[in-house]
Amino acid sequence: MVMSVSAPRCLQWSDREDYELEDYEAEVPRWCTGCGDLAILAAVQRLCRDEQLPLENLVFVSGIGCSSRFPHYMKTYGFHGLHGRALPVAEGIKLKRPDLHVFVNTGDGDCCSIGAAHWLHAIRYNMDMTVMLHDNEIYGLTKKQASPTSPKGLKSNTTPRGAYLEGLNPLATTLGVANVSFVAQAVDWAPAHLYEIISQAFHHKGLSFIRIVQRCPEFLPAHFDSFMQDPERLLLLTHEDGIPATPDLSRAYPQREVHDPSDINRAREIASLTDRIPIGILYRNEAAVCYEDVVGSDTLSTPKTVRTNLEAELDKFTVWPPSEEREGRG
Amino acid sequence: MNEGGKHKTTARKKSAVELAEHVVEIVSDSGEGAQKCGQSFASIAARMGNGIWTVEIIPAEIQPPARSVEGASGNRIRLGSGAITNGGDAADLVVAFNEHVLLGRLRDGELKPGCIILLESKWRTDRDPEISTLYATICNELVEGGYRVYEIPMETECLRLVTDARRGKNMFVLGLLCRIYSLDRALALEQVALTFAKKGESVIAPNQRLLEAGWGWAEENLDIRFSVPATPATEPRLVVNGNTALGLGVMASGMEVCAMYPITPATSASHYLSEVFQNVGGVVHQAEDEIAACAFAIGASYAGKCAVTITSGPGYSLKQEGIGLAVMAEIPLVVVNVQRGGPATGQPTKVEQGDLLSACFGSHGDAPKVVMAVSDIEDCFYSVITARKIAEMFNVVVVLLSDASLGTAQQPFPRPDFHEDWLAPPVDQSPVPEGVTPYDWNPKTGLARRFIPGQPNGMHTLTGLAHDSRSRIAYDPAVNQEGIRRRSLKLAALQKTLKTPPLFGDEKGELLVIGWGSTKGAIEEAVQRVRADGYSVSALHLKFLQPMASGIKEVLQGFERVMTVETNWCDDLEDELIDEENRRYSNLAWMLRARCLVDIDCWGEVKGQPIKPGRIEKAIRQRLR
Ligand SMILES: Cc1ncc(C[n+]2csc(CCOP(=O)(O)OP(=O)(O)O)c2C)c(N)n1
Ligand code: SF4
Numbered sequence: 001m002v003m004s005v006s007a008p009r010c011l012q013w014s015d016r017e018d019y020e021l022e023d024y025e026a027e028v029p030r031w032c033t034g035c036g037d038l039a040i041l042a043a044v045q046r047l048c049r050d051e052q053l054p055l056e057n058l059v060f061v062s063g064i065g066c067s068s069r070f071p072h073y074m075k076t077y078g079f080h081g082l083h084g085r086a087l088p089v090a091e092g093i094k095l096k097r098p099d100l101h102v103f104v105n106t107g108d109g110d111c112c113s114i115g116a117a118h119w120l121h122a123i124r125y126n127m128d129m130t131v132m133l134h135d136n137e138i139y140g141l142t143k144k145q146a147s148p149t150s151p152k153g154l155k156s157n158t159t160p161r162g163a164y165l166e167g168l169n170p171l172a173t174t175l176g177v178a179n180v181s182f183v184a185q186a187v188d189w190a191p192a193h194l195y196e197i198i199s200q201a202f203h204h205k206g207l208s209f210i211r212i213v214q215r216c217p218e219f220l221p222a223h224f225d226s227f228m229q230d231p232e233r234l235l236l237l238t239h240e241d242g243i244p245a246t247p248d249l250s251r252a253y254p255q256r257e258v259h260d261p262s263d264i265n266r267a268r269e270i271a272s273l274t275d276r277i278p279i280g281i282l283y284r285n286e287a288a289v290c291y292e293d294v295v296g297s298d299t300l301s302t303p304k305t306v307r308t309n310l311e312a313e314l315d316k317f318t319v320w321p322p323s324e325e326r327e328g329r330g
Numbered sequence: 331m332n333e334g335g336k337h338k339t340t341a342r343k344k345s346a347v348e349l350a351e352h353v354v355e356i357v358s359d360s361g362e363g364a365q366k367c368g369q370s371f372a373s374i375a376a377r378m379g380n381g382i383w384t385v386e387i388i389p390a391e392i393q394p395p396a397r398s399v400e401g402a403s404g405n406r407i408r409l410g411s412g413a414i415t416n417g418g419d420a421a422d423l424v425v426a427f428n429e430h431v432l433l434g435r436l437r438d439g440e441l442k443p444g445c446i447i448l449l450e451s452k453w454r455t456d457r458d459p460e461i462s463t464l465y466a467t468i469c470n471e472l473v474e475g476g477y478r479v480y481e482i483p484m485e486t487e488c489l490r491l492v493t494d495a496r497r498g499k500n501m502f503v504l505g506l507l508c509r510i511y512s513l514d515r516a517l518a519l520e521q522v523a524l525t526f527a528k529k530g531e532s533v534i535a536p537n538q539r540l541l542e543a544g545w546g547w548a549e550e551n552l553d554i555r556f557s558v559p560a561t562p563a564t565e566p567r568l569v570v571n572g573n574t575a576l577g578l579g580v581m582a583s584g585m586e587v588c589a590m591y592p593i594t595p596a597t598s599a600s601h602y603l604s605e606v607f608q609n610v611g612g613v614v615h616q617a618e619d620e621i622a623a624c625a626f627a628i629g630a631s632y633a634g635k636c637a638v639t640i641t642s643g644p645g646y647s648l649k650q651e652g653i654g655l656a657v658m659a660e661i662p663l664v665v666v667n668v669q670r671g672g673p674a675t676g677q678p679t680k681v682e683q684g685d686l687l688s689a690c691f692g693s694h695g696d697a698p699k700v701v702m703a704v705s706d707i708e709d710c711f712y713s714v715i716t717a718r719k720i721a722e723m724f725n726v727v728v729v730l731l732s733d734a735s736l737g738t739a740q741q742p743f744p745r746p747d748f749h750e751d752w753l754a755p756p757v758d759q760s761p762v763p764e765g766v767t768p769y770d771w772n773p774k775t776g777l778a779r780r781f782i783p784g785q786p787n788g789m790h791t792l793t794g795l796a797h798d799s800r801s802r803i804a805y806d807p808a809v810n811q812e813g814i815r816r817r818s819l820k821l822a823a824l825q826k827t828l829k830t831p832p833l834f835g836d837e838k839g840e841l842l843v844i845g846w847g848s849t850k851g852a853i854e855e856a857v858q859r860v861r862a863d864g865y866s867v868s869a870l871h872l873k874f875l876q877p878m879a880s881g882i883k884e885v886l887q888g889f890e891r892v893m894t895v896e897t898n899w900c901d902d903l904e905d906e907l908i909d910e911e912n913r914r915y916s917n918l919a920w921m922l923r924a925r926c927l928v929d930i931d932c933w934g935e936v937k938g939q940p941i942k943p944g945r946i947e948k949a950i951r952q953r954l955r
């Protein structure tokens with residue numbers, strides 16, 4: 001009796017470690033008190049713990065900005081690269097490493113301004129990774145300049161008389177790209193919902209894009225207050241194939257819409273709402289092709305394949321001495 | 331006028347004039363197949379054992395207007411009895427499908443005064459009087475100018491065999507040339523079969539007939555006949571252009587990722603790789619731009635897959651920030667720059683060596699990287715293998731400089747024998763031992779290991795911010811200083827392994843000519859010519875530009891004067907505005923002056939053409955007493 005109980009446990013111990021939250025926590029984040037990035041970090045660490053993801057198989061890739069400090073606060077592999085270039089770096093990492101879980105943390109300047117070209121193309125490549133857009137509608141790290149997602153009229157150091165143009169809509173933009181496969185939105189101040197969204201994004205095969213409305217109390221202290229204080233201004237998207245309406249969520253968010261994530265037309269309409277912030281999964285298409293699955297071939301790079309194929313290529317271009325040729329090498 | 335006609339009766343009897351070498355050009359409007367004709371001609375000669383060097387003549391536009399001076403498209407073939415190391419001087423014989431493309435070559439100074447011109451004669455009787463008059467005028471002028479013009483009814487002759495002469499003329503001309511240069515007829519027919527192998531017998535047969543017709547026509551009607559005796563090859567040789575050689579090198583080096591964005595004149599390397607790379611498990615990723623291509627390659631390399639990014643000048647400029655990141659984070663990366671004319675869009679299809687300084691010193695801050703240059707076609711192949719090894723051994727960026735002339739030039743070289751040590755060793759994914767840090771720098775060499783994602787205990791965040799040996803952000807100024815020192819030391823460590831390049835010529839003398847990259851063959855040929863006249867001139871060619879091998883300063887000290895010859899700009903002291911204090915030097919001259927504290931002169935040309943040995947010879951003679 002005793003034996004039969006302890007054996008599986010023994011196996012469990014030797015097979016995998018039990019990861020605790022703190023196993024994923026690196027240094028104390030240097031973000032400002034109340035910064036929405038902290039909530040995103042907490043949700044991601046919880047996800048890793050709940051999924052028991054081995055530290056060495058996780059790579060967090062970021063650009064430059066407050067939000068791009070994210071990888072430093074994870075005790076995993078991280079790549080804190082160049083402003084705007086997180087996505088192409090992440091693509092290169094993922095290309096031939098299906099064993100790695102790749103996450104991208106990027107700011108609204110990082111993703112929607114300097115890295116905008118990469119953003120659109122990353123959506124189309126649809127490589128298997130989870131992309132979190134930390135959208136505080138402002139440049140944090142460089143101290144309060146307008147971002148492409150800043151709403152018209154927003155006063156900043158570069159727009160002291162108010163931003164001139166309407167902000168760019170990251171959801172609508174993403175939903176306009178061919179081969180898009182997963183688009184969702186969350187707000188940093190609804191942690192349970194944020195967690196759910198990140199978790200569903202993580203389980204999606206393909207590029208999952210989450211715009212996270214993120215507060216920057218340092219530079220835009222009251223910017224999202226109207227949405228925070230009035231739950232009526234959030235629109236909760238629910239669906240049995242998306243985030244189901246749990247009693248807790250229903251109580252917190254009176255405005256709800258049952259939205260089928262396979263319906264891209266309605267997704268585009270929802271994305272374009274201006275009076276309310278929709279939260280939930282706007283679009284999901286499991287059938288979209290992942291670039292890494294179709295580019296190249298299944299051939300493994302081994303000394304043997306290189307030798308064989310290189311010799312075959314050299315043959316194509318070789319001029320044989322006449323004697324050898326005449327002897328049938330041709 | 332029509333010399334061919336005049337000499338009709340004597341043509342057959344004429345025996346071949348023996349030559350040590352000849353430069354032949356075939357030019358047409360683009361789409362008329364002059365390039366295929368030239369390449370086939372070169373291949374036949376190479377198979378007979380002749381030394382060859384071919385240069386593509388490429389118009390700047392895809393479909394330039396027909397019969398235009400700018401539209402010349404085709405091939406230049408220099409063939410010789412011995413090895414040929416460059417495209418040579420002006421052409422000895424040119425075949426032109428119309429008189430305008432011919433004028434283009436004349437204007438560019440590519441034709442030897444009095445050279446032989448084989449010209450399509452159909453324009454003389456063109457229905458458009460403007461065309462026929464112009465043709466007649468130009469023909470007259472050429473004859474008066476001393477050129478030996480042979481008018482040849484190419485189209486008429488082809489129409490006897492095919493309905494669309496535009497598509498057959500090139501093989502007719504190939505036949506003409508093979509006969510003129512006494513090439514092996516059987517080999518020529520075989521070459522046609524090879525050229526059209528993919529298209530099948532129904533295409534091969536008519537083209538072989540066209541070749542025979544050209545041969546026959548020359549035999550009947552032309553009094554010119556040469557032979558460039560060949561030493562039959564005893565070993566298998568590879569005939570490819572520099573970009574294909576690069577692609578083969580990428581395969582042979584065990585790389586797995588090539589990230590690129592299309593740009594002339596680098597694209598053909600990626601075209602070739604796109605065909606074959608996947609056979610060895612490789613991927614060619616056409617990124618959305620060069621910034622992404624560079625970042626993608628960095629990501630792949632970080633994840634343990636050897637990567638290269640191939641580009642040309644404008645793309646190289648865009649990659650600069652990414653290159654700095656790879657330097658800072660010590661990620662191995664090979665960047666190939668097939669240089670073209672700059673700045674900005676410059677001259678996309680033309681050669682220039684203007685990117686040496688930006689390769690060495692580009693990217694903001696102190697970003698030490700290795701810079702190598704390829705000097706011939708064979709070098710294109712082997713240098714990629716060396717570059718990959720250096721990049722992985724030292725965790726550095728290696729910039730490999732080629733250029734438009736090497737990219738499209740062909741020169742046979744011994745078929746490589748594959749060695750397994752060309753490949754990257756398998757990535758170490760074993761757990762990282764306790765206490766070992768990601769930038770576990772060797773205090774003497776600056777060499778560091780690196781941890782690959784997936785490796786247990788190696789977790790760290792790589793950063794483009796200044797960092798310490800544990801990859802923690804450097805808030806302490808001393809840490810930044812130390813990081814820069816370590817990265818710098820890696821170049822010194824590599825430099826210790828480099829051998830002083832060998833001198834061409836004697837160790838002491840009046841003048842030393844230094845070059846790098848594609849000018850090697852032309853410089854050495856020019857030096858050889860003046861040496862033959864008794865001058866004590868030597869040449870030195872650098873493969874490693876950064877770091878530079880030791881011993882170079884000592885080499886310079888053996889000479890009274892030193893100059894560089896480069897295909898990039900340098901101010902001329904003869905210019906009224908220019909003096910010692912404001913003169914801007916050629917790229918390598920700047921670097922050598924700074925490193926060796928020697929007063930180094932320079933000469934160069936930026937005409938978009940490979941510098942000819944004759945031009946170099948002239949520049950050298952001007953500097954000799
Ligand atoms: C090439 C380049 N340009 C500009 C910068 C300066 N820069 C750093 S972060 C940043 C914007 C950050 O805003 P965002 O992406 O929204 O991130 P946040 O700080 O708001 O999280 C800028 C402009 C840089 N690092 N690199
Ligand atoms: S400046 Fe704004 S975005 Fe940056 S850490 Fe502070 S609160 Fe967060």
Ligand SMILES: [Mg+2]
Nearest residue numbers: 107108138139
């Ligand atoms: Mg921001």
